[in-house]
Amino acid sequence: MDRRHLKPLWRRPVLSAAIALPLAVTGVAAGAQELVWARYGDISSLDPHRATSTLSMQVWDQIYDTLLSFDMEGTPGPNMAKSWEVSEDGLEYTFTLNEGIMCHDGSAFDANDVKFTIDRAFGDTPSLTRTSWGPITDVSVIDPLTVKVTLGSTFGAFLPFLADSFSSMVCDSNTADTFGSTTAIGTGPFSLVEWVKGDEIVLDTNPDYVNWGEPIDNAGPPQFDRLIIRTVPEPQTRLAALRTGEVHIAEPPFDDVAAIKEAGELEIMVAENTGQNVFWEFTISRPPFDDIRARQAVAYATDAQMAIDIIYGGLSQREWCPIARGVFGNDQEFCKQYGYEYNPEKATELLAEMGYGPSNPLETTMFVWTGGNRHKLAEIFQAQLAQVGIKAAIEIMDIGTMNARVKEQNESPDADTPGTFDMMTWSWYDPDILYQLWHSPGAYSGYQTPELDAMLEETRTTIEPEARLKKVQAVIKYLMENAVHVGLYTPGWEWVFAVRPEVEGFKIGPFLHPNFQDVTLSDG
């Protein structure tokens, strides 16, 4: 077995000055163990307030910690905050912090850092996800270990947000000029050594780290010395690097997963409870999808199970709900009763009612974003839809362009082309995503009614779990019955990991948070 991956760092070939690459890595002690994790892309920022990508969040998880943490089922519990109290009116949350939490620069983490983080999220350059913090009106430091957060109105998604990476706690010793770009001081299991943009992020183990609440065995610091998160865009290159031992963990090419499993040289791990939802979503401002029958026809004509079996071979699951597994309110049985089982005859009937038939197919365009083999999935769906008389052209684009174009489609009721539909994807830790998508004006200016708005507001203002569940389920039922948000499958992107045999203890927490604290590196 190749063991180059465990070669002491001092014996590794050093960068040649002659080629002047910005790849030099600060050295660590001889014999130190490093783990290399390769991903297809780089982060956007080290600042948790300046990016929203999964790639960025997964790195923040290593550098920062959160007040609360999710258990494996996605329920928030204590972490940096060992306890909290909620006032009777549900507007004041008083958190008590654990003692002895240390920032990477050696300063103590206390209530002032919590206040610094939240104030910063609402500051002059607010967080990109500031509304997800909730209607916070004040943050007060009671004493170094006690902090009180006051809300303007009750907010059901507040506690789950405090367990999500977007609420990562930032130490107030960070320097504004460099924070997020070249520096990042947190309290997480690893501290930043260097970020070579586009190439790699080098993190060293934080010896002071204490795990207060993450669902893992190790209560102390990680058990190896250095974590290198490297960008390797080409899937086949990542696989080759895994096989030679240059890389320990990476997303493999989908088409090779079966062969990798069969060869047994690498372990394939699949994330669960990711919160990722892939669904049909429609332009409802003009024909044909302003008519519920057209939306339902697409839903009935889609055999999602067959499609994901072909493309993902058991790596993904059919998802009936508009919110994915792991998210509060997800219940397959509940959602299925309002879902659309594959029924091409029913789809044909609905289309016939609308005047469409073999000589007059319903013509539309399906938007799909790049990656995750979705283009192949789209072709299968295209063929399924064609069988019932829906002629759907496919347009593939990046996710940012798709988000913008879906919104523009909805805002163009007088366009002379048929309305489009899209294979939309979202990942979130709470059913509050439904509010952000569908409460007017909505993320896409899509389907909206006063009735739905009122129901969504109740999912926000209700904080007692059982009562909130009922409100969430009412919204799910409404969205599904109106064929507004038709769940297809979960997960959908960056959820498969190939792991070398010498890596033991690698875990993937809920909402796709890779965790390295239990990892040990053997000699293979």
Place this chain on the structure above:
Amino acid sequence: MGKFIVQRFLAALVTIWIATIAVTILIHLVPGDPVRIMYGSFQTTPEELEAIRVRLGLDQPIWRQYIMYIGRLLQGDLGNSIVGDQPVLDILLTRFPATLSLTLASLAIAVVVGMSLGFLAAYKRGTWVDVSSMVLAIVGVSMPHFWLGLLLLFLFALQLQWLPVAGGDWRSLILPAMTLGLANAAVLARLTRSAMIDIFDQDFVRTARAKGLPKSIVLYRHALRSGLVPVVSMLGLQFAYLMGGAIVVENVFAWNGVGRLAIEAVFARDYPLIQGFILFFATIVALASVVIDVAYAFLDPRIRYS
């Protein structure tokens, strides 16, 4: 000679000027609202988007946007990237050395392998050496960089384990340089062969042989020097091909140059960075062409008088 250099330099400036127009129009050719595409987080308000539109000058008529762009350009300002909000020029200059080292290494491989193969094929014209060299050249020309890169990677990194798969140390340069260089060596081989066959048939070569000069002197001092003039003229074009090929090859081998940066910028919808890359690329290629043309003129005095 001075006039020739000035002419070539002015031609390069025209090329760069056309590129500035292209990059200004680029942002308006993309379907959808560019501001929403670049900055449209689902929690961004319409007011914030409008403020960004004003800040970027995208609320202005396109001719005014162009004048503003040229004004900034003359001060060396290519704008700031969307991702990370950093000066585009700084980002490009940080990553350009990696691309330059890859391009130069590839060029060296292309020149050595391509010219040797071409010369050998011409010298052994009509033999199995000629035929097999040219078959190899056709395969090299036809094979996409992407595919050749993966084949080399599987052979040298995965099977033989002689070289690393991806970035990290200087040895990582070898495979991407081979990928780029071998594909371009094929072009040079065909060109060298044609040029050398012409030269071998020239009277001065025959005369040199007739007056009793050793074969090696005739081949290397007389024939090769003359035959390489048209080949050298192609190097400028080859450099442009190599820079273009670097975009694909850097991605395959995780080589952290401007080619990969361009792909990252496209996927991140970072228009200022995409614009900066195109202009930077055009400038480098145009200036490299000037250098090659001038060198060519020095090699062949007929060029500057024509």
